[in-house]
Amino acid sequence: MKSLLPLLLIIFLSVTYSYGQSGKDVHGTVTDSTKLSLPGSAITLTSDKGDSTTTTADANGKFLFSGVKGLKITITIQSIGFQSLRRHYTIDNTNVAADLGTIILKSESKMLNQVTIVGVVPITLKEDTVEYQASAFKVRENAPVEDLIKKLPGVDVDVNGNITTQGKQVTKVRINGKDFMGGDVQSATKNLPADVVENIQMIDDYGDQANLTGVKTGEPDKIMNITIRKDKNYGYFGQATVGDGEDALPQSQGIPDQNRYIGSINAFNFNGDQQIALLGSINNTNVNTFSFGSTNSGGGVGGGGGRGNAARGAANNGSLITTQNGLTDAHSLGANFRDQWGKTLSVYGSYSFSDNTVNTNTSTFQQNNSATNPSTQNQNSIETDKNINHRFTWNMEYKPDTVNYLKITPTFSYAGTNTNESEGVSLVRSGLKGDTTAYTSLTNANSQAPSYGLTALFNHKFKHRHNLSINVTLSSAPSTSYQNPTYDYTQGTPTAPLNQLVNTYSRTNSYGTTVSYLSPIGKFSYIEFNYAFNRAITTNNKQTDTTFDPSVVAFAKDSALSNLYNYTFTTNKFGLNYRFIQKKYNYTLGVAAQPAVLDGNSPSTGVDTHVSTFNIIPTARFVYNFSRSRNFTVNYNGSSSTPSFSQLQPVTDFSNALYPVQGNPNLKPQFTNNFSIRYNNFSFATGDIFFVSLQYQAISNYVTTNTTTFPRKYGPDTAFQNTILTQYLNTSGYNTTTGQLTYAKPFDNRKFTVYLRGTVTYTNSVGYLTNIDPTTYAADMVKNVEKNLQFTPQFQFRVDITDVIDAQVLTNYAINKTQNSVQDSLTNGNSNIRTWNVGLNGKNYFGDWTFSYDYTKATNYGYAANLKVTNPNILNLYVERRFMKDHRGTIRLSAFDLFNENTGFSSTQTVSSLTETHVNRLARYYLATFTLRLQKFAGKVPTPDNGMRGFRRNGGGGGGNGPDGGGSGGPSAD
Incomplete structure (x- = not known):
């Protein structure tokens, strides 16, 4: 038994030293003034013992730092749309985890100077909107917006440039909340440079009237809103x-x-x-x-034209x-x-x-269903169409x-x-x-x-x-x-x-x-x-x-x-x-x-x-x-x-x-x-x-x-x-x-x-x-x-x-x-x-x-x-x-x-x-x-005080087409 005491003492001292070296846990929760959690907030911890680490809040706004050695710590929190916050804490010298409680961030009420956000939130989900932060999806310098959109999860861009998300095709595009080129999608995606984009929103749009009243009924259109970066909103x-x-x-x-x-x-x-x-x-x-609302698919009159009720294309x-x-x-x-x-x-x-002017050569084989008189048709056509659109x-x-x-x-x-x-x-x-x-x-x-x-x-x-x-x-x-x-x-x-x-x-x-x-x-x-x-x-x-x-x-x-x-x-x-x-x-x-x-x-x-x-x-x-x-x-x-x-x-x-x-x-x-x-x-x-x-x-x-x-x-x-x-x-x-x-x-x-x-x-x-x-x-x-x-x-x-x-x-x-x-x-x-x-x-x-x-x-x-x-x-x-x-x-x-x-x-x-x-x-x-x-x-970023007229912080973003081009307006609290 005596021979075991030195060994147990060594094990005890080793475990105690190891635990002391590993430090303690520090945790807390980030919310806004309404107690709603702020997931994705970037939290940085520094201490008097040289601790320096960054994490992000989870879906419930909670964060955790493990192995903190210092007793005097500083917490810095940043979240998009809210004022950054820095707080100092002194924690006790025990092994019990330190709970910082609920930390409340205030909404950002004025335009701030350039702030570097540590940890960009790539996606924000709203009731009718999925918002993608452009800075989270890097593209090559001078790339068009289409290259950026191709990287967005849940968004598909086919080989013809058509955009679909969640099973619906995007039918209209807006820039800063206003229709661009009559809503023609590819006119923006193929020509606007990606490096001027702040975020891209995929929106279920129920129409102007619904955006004003907040009462949304009927079948929505899927539209895309592109918000321009504030530092790119003045220039060419x-x-x-x-x-x-x-x-x-x-x-x-x-x-x-x-x-x-x-x-x-x-x-x-x-x-x-x-x-x-x-x-x-x-x-x-x-x-x-x-596109003028349609795609040019060629083809002619023949082959059962006018009969395509409920037709489906299989091979494509x-x-x-x-x-x-x-x-x-x-x-x-x-x-x-x-x-x-x-x-x-x-x-x-x-x-x-x-x-x-479109020149199309088409060869068609058609089988016509009939219980007693089925038939087959072969057709070859050469067609030239000259189309004028305004x-x-x-x-x-x-x-x-x-x-x-x-x-x-x-x-x-x-x-x-x-x-x-x-x-x-x-x-x-x-x-x-x-x-x-x-x-x-x-x-x-x-x-x-x-x-x-x-x-x-x-x-x-x-x-x-x-x-x-x-x-x-x-x-x-x-x-x-x-x-x-x-x-x-x-x-x-x-x-x-x-x-x-x-x-x-x-x-x-x-x-x-x-x-x-x-x-x-x-x-x-x-x-x-x-x-x-x-x-x-x-x-x-x-x-x-x-x-x-x-x-x-x-x-x-x-x-x-x-x-x-x-x-x-x-x-x-x-x-x-x-x-x-x-x-x-x-x-x-x-x-x-x-x-x-x-x-x-x-x-x-x-x-x-x-x-x-x-x-x-x-x-x-x-x-x-x-x-x-x-x-x-x-x-x-x-x-x-x-x-x-x-x-x-x-x-x-x-x-x-x-x-x-x-x-x-x-x-x-x-x-x-x-x-x-x-x-x-x-x-x-x-x-x-x-x-x-x-x-x-x-x-x-x-x-x-x-x-x-x-x-x-x-x-x-x-x-x-x-x-x-x-x-x-x-x-x-x-x-x-x-x-x-x-x-x-x-x-x-x-x-x-x-x-x-x-x-x-x-x-x-x-x-x-x-x-x-x-x-x-x-x-x-x-x-x-x-x-x-x-x-x-x-x-x-x-x-x-x-x-x-x-x-x-x-x-x-x-x-x-x-x-x-x-x-x-x-x-x-x-x-x-x-x-x-x-x-x-x-x-x-x-x-x-x-x-x-x-x-x-x-x-x-x-x-x-x-x-x-x-x-x-x-x-x-x-x-x-x-x-x-x-x-x-x-x-x-x-x-x-x-x-x-x-x-x-x-x-x-x-x-x-x-x-x-x-x-x-x-x-x-x-x-x-x-x-x-x-x-x-x-x-x-210009401010209202420097003589630039008509500047508005939101720039009409937010995907609505209400009075300020942003959000649904009306009495809705969405």
């Missing part, structure tokens, strides 16, 4: 690029090399509230500066390869202006113009005092197209012993569609939290079109007039108003009364001439294919909403009654229609904020929509010879129920991100198609022999469910990040197929239920080491499986198409040199054996060198599509057909470019 940035190159196609293709060129300029001037931007481009490399689901079809000569110019005129009037607006938007926000707000927005747009198309079509009916119809056709067409609009929003805040809001909309959209299709039948009986001259004039005038009155009924609750009236009046005059008389050089009118049809759609909506607001949660419950009337008349056919519907529309919205980094949202809304003109007009359109279309004036409006759930979670401690959402949509009175297959021999109505007629009717049973999941795990201060993403969509659609017996002429209409499943899991690994490497590897496997209840001898009503996509893209930096690579590979499975399915390898490379002072100049040598495999291949399925398409795209070419960048910024 300009960039100009010129480039020249040529195609490098194999001589065996017999296509001579073509010169490729590009020239672009963009300039931004920031002077506090005044912002001016100028964008322009000219190129033949398929670069579009403005999850695709990493561009869907920019055809070859485009693009010319564009646009300007954006924003300013504060005096203390009460804010103005901003833009003008955009484009002149694009867009003008002007906004005036007048705020004379703190209680009144008026916003007036006039708009104008114009879309004009000239089309020349030639095509060859062959349709084989397998149900009639290989009976075939074949023809070639030429089509000349043009259209002009101007649109005029005006919206006005007035809001008045009464005493005691009462609020009145009135929104008025006016619009007029006339359009004219000319079409001259001619057919030359090489096999079979003609199915349409051989020469048609179709002139159409249409105008839709619409007006509406929404009135909302909000009244408090308690400390935390409000009741809202609202009324909405909307009316759309459409006049359409379609004149079709089919017989050309050479003696008088004129066409004879065909009254059977001509029609004057007018219709009016009117809705009255009476609503009542209850809103309850607490710091942790808020909810809205409401109900609305909406009668709707669709009146139509056709003097030429004597058809008059009157369709009335009545819908009860409940509204429910619940938001629970677990913390500043975790929230949960549930939302339900309903809405009605009128059928389109082509679905209503009661005459036959033979502009597609094999697929005539006939409207149904007795259609009822559709009513759509939308239900969504969303959960967002961001860990301040680890940086992990978990976003998950679920959406369900069900449509009653769903407008679907009834396709009637007319056999070769048919007696009662010879007009439809050898054709597949598309008609419309209402049905029930349509619903779709979509789920999205995003998980991101960063490592080593976000140098490495692993992403797991997944999207699954299940759709139950209903259509009808009618077959005509060639001997008895009996019609048999069969209901076809189509069940479609799309599932795309994706894995992505990103490496991001500033000025060394910025690269990612990703892969996904897209499944598109369809089952139809109607079986036929061609497709059995089913398809199972899969695509495996693999991509590697990135940039390696070697001082002033950059080497960029972008490789994608798509492998397609499950297509028909007789199709020429492509599995393209696409490789783009460039080498870039920066030079001149401040890296103002850049020379780049680029090679696109080195394997020369960039051809479009896609699949679209409806309840009546499966269509697979090949289309030309811009193939292998080389390009050399020179870019010059000039920029100068003030380098300091």
Whole structure:
């Protein structure tokens, strides 16, 4: 026993010394003045014994320092939006952990001098907003905003520049809370430099009126707000690029090399509230500066045009390869202006113009479903479209005092197209012993569609939290079109007039108003009364001439294919909403009654229609904020929509010879129920991100198609022999469910990040197929239920080491499986198409040199054996060198599509057909470019005292479009 005492004494002294050396724990909690925790706050501890360490507060605002040796410590706390705090403590010399208690930070009430924040909070979650701090996601100097957005967890930028987040596409962009270039997303993301950005917000926007009242109902739009750094809000940035190159196609293709060129300029001037931007481009490399609300996908009239109800593209689901079809000569110019005129009037607006010529070659194979008369079609077309677009938007926000707000927005747009198309079509009916119809056709067409609009929003805040809001909309959209299709039948009986001259004039005038009155009924609750009236009046005059008389050089009118049809759609909506607001949660419950009337008349056919519907529309919205980094949202809304003109007009359109279309004036409006759930979670401690959402949509009175297959021999109505007629009717049973999941795990201060993403969509659609017996002429209409499943899991690994490497590897496997209840001898009503996509893209930096690579590979499975399915390898490379002072100049040598495999291949399925398409795209070419960048910024944050007019600390950020451009306004305490 005595021999053990020295050993025990040594062990005891060693443990005591070790514990004394390890020190003690120090912990506490950081909150604001309302006791709400401040996760992500940066806390630094120093002591008289040389301790110096920094940590961040967790999701509950708590922090912990282990192994503190000193007894006199200093705590410094910094948090964005709050005044920094420094406190001194003396802690006792015991082994008990020191609890500093709750430390309260005060809101930052004035502009501070430059402060270095130790530990940037990369993501902030708000009720309807996910905010990304730009400084947490490093990009190369002079990189565009798009490069920054590609690094944001939960945000996807596809190869065409389209942005999606949480399963919804971003439809509008704002800078400092105001629309930029009419909201055109890519005009900002591809041209604005990333190094002027403070943060980027992804917002669920319920509209101006909701932002003012705080009562948010209906389906929100996903918008993006870019906030400019305060030290970059005074100065200018300009960039100009010129480039020249040529195609490098194999001589065996017999296509001579073509010169490729590009020239672009963009300039931004920031002077506090005044912002001016100028964008322009000219190129033949398929670069579009403005989207004008749609993408240019090429293609022509044939292949069952006008029948694509509930169509889904299979092969491009999850695709990493561009869907920019055809070859485009693009010319564009646009300007954006924003300013504060005096203390009460804010103005901003833009003008955009484009002149694009698109040449598209398309090859289509289509299988038409039918239980007794299935058919297959082959079509080849060459099309040239010359598109002219104008867009003008002007906004005036007048705020004379703190209680009144008026916003007036006039708009104008114009879309004009000239089309020349030639095509060859062959349709084989397998149900009639290989009976075939074949023809070639030429089509000349043009259209002009101007649109005029005006919206006005007035809001008045009464005493005691009462609020009145009135929104008025006016619009007029006339359009004219000319079409001259001619057919030359090489096999079979003609199915349409051989020469048609179709002139159409249409105008839709619409007006509406929404009135909302909000009244408090308690400390935390409000009741809202609202009324909405909307009316759309459409006049359409379609004149079709089919017989050309050479003696008088004129066409004879065909009254059977001509029609004057007018219709009016009117809705009255009476609503009542209850809103309850607490710091942790808020909810809205409401109900609305909406009668709707669709009146139509056709003097030429004597058809008059009157369709009335009545819908009860409940509204429910619940938001629970677990913390500043975790929230949960549930939302339900309903809405009605009128059928389109082509679905209503009661005459036959033979502009597609094999697929005539006939409207149904007795259609009822559709009513759509939308239900969504969303959960967002961001860990301040680890940086992990978990976003998950679920959406369900069900449509009653769903407008679907009834396709009637007319056999070769048919007696009662010879007009439809050898054709597949598309008609419309209402049905029930349509619903779709979509789920999205995003998980991101960063490592080593976000140098490495692993992403797991997944999207699954299940759709139950209903259509009808009618077959005509060639001997008895009996019609048999069969209901076809189509069940479609799309599932795309994706894995992505990103490496991001500033000025060394910025690269990612990703892969996904897209499944598109369809089952139809109607079986036929061609497709059995089913398809199972899969695509495996693999991509590697990135940039390696070697001082002033950059080497960029972008490789994608798509492998397609499950297509028909007789199709020429492509599995393209696409490789783009460039080498870039920066030079001149401040890296103002850049020379780049680029090679696109080195394997020369960039051809479009896609699949679209409806309840009546499966269509697979090949289309030309811009193939292998080389390009050399020179870019010059000039920029100068003030380098300091001006204050109201230094003579800079109109300066506001928030700069209109925050994602709202209320009176100050920031937040929701109104009585909401969100």
